[in-house]
Amino acid sequence: MIDVRLLRQDPGGTRAALMRRGDAAVGEAVDAVLELDRRWRALVSETEGLKAERNAATEEVARRKRAKEPADELLASLKVSADRVKGLDTETKALEAELHETLLRIPNIPHPDTPTGPAEANRVLRACGEVPAFAFTPKPHWELGQTLGILDLQRGVKLSGSGFPVFTGAGARLVRALANFMLDLHTVTHGYVEVSPPYLVTRATLTGTGQLPKFEDDLYGLPTDDLFLIPTAEVPVTNLHRDELLEAGVLPLAYVAYTPCFRREAGAAGKDTRGLLRVHQFDKVEVVRLCRPDESAGEHELITAHAEEVLKRLELPYRVLELASGDTGFSAARTYDLEVWSAGVGAWLECSSASTFTDFQARRASLRFRPAPGAKPEFVHTLNASGVALPRTIAALLENNQAADGSVRLPKALVPYFGADRLLPQ
RNA sequence: GGCGUGGUGGCCGAGUGGUUUAAGGCAGCGGUCUUGAAAACCGCCAAGGGGGAAACUCCUUCGUGAGUUCGAAUCUCACCCACGCCGCCA
Known part of the structure; x- marks a missing residue:
């Protein structure tokens, strides 16, 4: 499996190196990975921000429970964000699986000294x-x-x-x-x-x-x-x-x-x-x-x-x-x-x-x-x-x-x- | 195939719903002490990922997957694997 980060950092160069294998399908897979990775990262950012909020609120619930303070209105709002997190998580996992599967079908990058051709x-x-x-x-x-x-x-x-x-x-x-x-x-x-x-x-x-x-x-x-x-x-x-x-x-x-x-x-x-x-x-x-x-x-x-x-x-x-x-x-x-x-x-x-x-x-x-x-x-x-x-x-x-x-x-x-x-x- | 027990960091191992941000030990790293080393003592020490120029910060991960819950290593279900006994067998 090639390093996604390499693709991210140098998509043009990595793509060109892979194309030396002479397989057009590889180029398509590379493009698919780049697009999936872009969407995945956006989704992860959103999900993680929401999770950070949720975790902080959850900790606050724990604190109030220990202090025997009421937490009902907090619990109600948490129920809503919990559902959203669940939805986003499912979406992220599906995208991640697709990204991984696509990546597994991309061949290794040929060594620079290998002759180009069939x-x-x-x-x-x-x-x-x-x-x-x-x-x-x-x-x-x-x-x-x-x-x-x-x-x-x-x-x-x-x-x-x-x-x-x-x-x-x-x-x-x-x-x-x-x-x-x-x-x-x-x-x-x-x-x-x-x-x-x-x-x-x-x-x-x-x-x-x-x-x-x-x-x-x-x-x-x-x-x-x-x-x-x-x-x-x-x-x-x-x-x-x-x-x-x-x-x-x-x-x-x-x-x-x-x-x-x-x-x-x-x-x-x-x-x-x-x-x-x-x-x-x-x-x-x-x-x-x-x-x-x-x-x-x-x-x-x-x-x-x-x-x-x-x-x-x-x-x-x-x-x-x-x-x-x-x-x-x-x-x-x-x-x-x-x-x-x-x-x-x-x-x-x-x-x-x-x-x-x-x-x-x-x-x-x-x-x-x-x-x-x-x-x-x-x-x-x-x-x-x-x-x-x-x-x-x-x-x-x-x-x-x-x-x-x-x-x-x-x-x-x-x-x-x-x-x-x-x-x-x- | 049947019944039973169990799967927690590099390794061993505690942990039955919210100070677990996973105790403790081993290994490793740094230090004190020492002529040097050992011992002893003190400190540090998981991985993967997102954001950021960086300092840093956030998320995920306790066999795997689904579920219950505001919250799961901990509860429920399915599966996988290991071990033990029984059955079968080179």
Whole structure:
């Protein structure tokens, strides 16, 4: 949630910054907020003046009662003003609710350094690793997965529909090996605290990180209990300290969680969704950091480096993109995407997104800290990065490391976790 | 699912209609004392919001929402959550 006061102080500049996202509806929402805020403040002033009068008169009644003096004529006039206060209060609350609801649908302000424009304006910051060359035509992972006997897409369809892959045998073991490898890297080497959170969360939790109220259609929901399956561990983990006031000394907080993620991904199937490219359920290791506002720029580089380290150790060629204003997610101010090269599909696949949310999520979730003993509480800054998502990483591992005989070499870092250095056709 | 108990500031905890402008304690901050520290003692110390250049001032908040009342932490109703016991269960 953006700060209403910022909108008040600099409506033109804030509006212009938000318009860089290229969404005309945002401008309308901003205008609506400005108008609602103006009306709300006028109403609050009026109501509060009346309340101050009422409270003073109420105190006078109490004084007279104690002194056993008559207060009947005062009580009669109070009855009238009490009704007016009640009416104004109802009006104020309705306006406040509308203002809040509108504000919740306004995205974060893009960082000034993000390129302006749609996804085409994304900027490649750097590339790392060698794109492999093949003496034969490399196969896509859905073919390799089948010949290796580790990926069963058809039976997944039988169980749950398309987009629910089944990993079997060495495939299931590979999933487990990758998860353990990443968790060990982030906990032991990078110093994150491991969290195993709930996979079902409330509306309040999803509102805290920004998925609700605007993106309910992207989520799997359980209407009976009004709970939702998490689309990412970011949601439960960022909300761990919701409605808390943290001591400055505990920051930065660093958490890592391995969870399944559930996304409806409404839209037609096609070549972008084949195999493991876009699925409704997938596993992901996620790193989350909460820090002081003055640390967040450095923390963003750090969390990105932590995600990159996973790909380096897996010996996967990747590149880092800075997302343009129009491609940056609703809650994020600035995002770096990590894209891994996948030789079989011949494309860069997004396998991590490292974002800083400034105080946008902290404001929604009331994540605060006290900068110094006795000082006013401030909002923390939140950040997260996938470290990393499994399916596309598996696709890249299979496709980049395939041999002509259909076998697949595994990177050294994974061998102790997997227990072998090759996957062999069945 | 049934019955019961409870939800109060950063934390603990008192408080059954009007000096509660929420007692007291812990933590924190400042001071006295001390070579320094500790202890002891004294003082300060909730959050959110409106108005104001500022000093300041006003409003709201005791799980959430509605109600009774001139006035609600306190009374009424609904809901949520936690804990305990019973039932069911990996």
